Amino acid sequence: MFFDPHVHTEGLGLSELRKMRESGVTHLCSLYFYPIKPLFPQTLIDGFRKLKEFESFRCSLVDLDMIPAVGIHPRCIPPDYKTVLEHLEANEWTAFGEIGLEVASKEEIEVFSGHLMIAMEKDLPCIIHTPGRNKREITMKTLEILSKLNFPPEIALIDHVNFENLDLVADGGYWVGLTVQQGKLTREEAVKIVEEIGEEKCILNSDVGFGENILTTVPETAKMLGKSAKKVCFENAKKFLGV
């Protein structure tokens, strides 16, 4: 049994979801992401419902237990995003994601902070993106925002951590998201990080979705993690997401 807590099921076909299930993934968290910049906040409001209702249903067809995570990804902030934040505040959710900063513009910071304040009020776990570019600098900005808000680290997963920002994230007591994917971490690097900082806070994920995907990255890396796999590939994600 594996838990892949960072997947964009909307980019995957049913046979791909089945392939994940057959590889041993039993639970996943599907994160909202719109692959072009939306022109309307309504697109996201309908999209969150599509994720909660239709994507959960599609996952259930192949016996995957799916947790939906909603929110505005920094690369798809619509005009009048306050409408989306009001919608998030007014309704019930299980988790927020993918949220965070990409370039740390004023708008991104406002949107990200808006989610965090709602998450604190509702006690919602947040899956927080860190970008490929300027990772260290943007991670520092991200942690600064969390710190200023006194955001509880136990409901914050800082994702796509690598050797550029590992020390920053590990020191703060946050969940450390390790994304094994082309352009992010290799399996070997993920194993090395777990060895370095211990298994208690590490959560492995695939970030599979709209692009080229290695669907079975969590079970494959689990094999290399040995004893640590139980926590890093299942229990920690369950605990973080409160399932």
Add this chain to the structure above:
Amino acid sequence: MFFDPHVHTEGLGLSELRKMRESGVTHLCSLYFYPIKPLFPQTLIDGFRKLKEFESFRCSLVDLDMIPAVGIHPRCIPPDYKTVLEHLEANEWTAFGEIGLEVASKEEIEVFSGHLMIAMEKDLPCIIHTPGRNKREITMKTLEILSKLNFPPEIALIDHVNFENLDLVADGGYWVGLTVQQGKLTREEAVKIVEEIGEEKCILNSDVGFGENILTTVPETAKMLGKSAKKVCFENAKKFLGV
């Protein structure tokens, strides 16, 4: 080389699109469909752009030549759908689909007729759904609407034709869409229809998308069609879509 002119690429992952390409499908038409009832017309307006921009890009990654078709499917008519029709009228498109009637409610008829009038004005090919339930009755209603508008049959593909409505569609001079899929036509039935009415107006398709899919249905049925495959699985779709 095969042309699959009824696909919902938004329900397919990249490895599935690649599998289609490897089976010999070189061209496809991707039709807009939102798998829950949208609450906002804006969702469709953003969705059409996602289909035109992002889905075309995703198809190009696996060397698939994709024609986007947009419009309001009868099962996903949003409130204030006139906003969507105005958007369709004000912009440039290649094809309309998936449009048509599901239960032939007053609202469905208004939405369908709205698309047809814009299509006539812009000379756009239309891929027109016929439902599983009451297929003969709803097809009669569909053809009545087309006929009243003097809609040019050469830009109308009546889709999901089977033995229940074949005579109605064939007699009208419309393109006859043959969907080989579980719950629609078997390969043998599709071949039988082509033998019965000739290859000139038949267009084979898979309707693959969000559900259980046989991705290679067009190439597989082509093998059974012999000499007719050239027209039914490629040339007719090309002619209809004006590519």
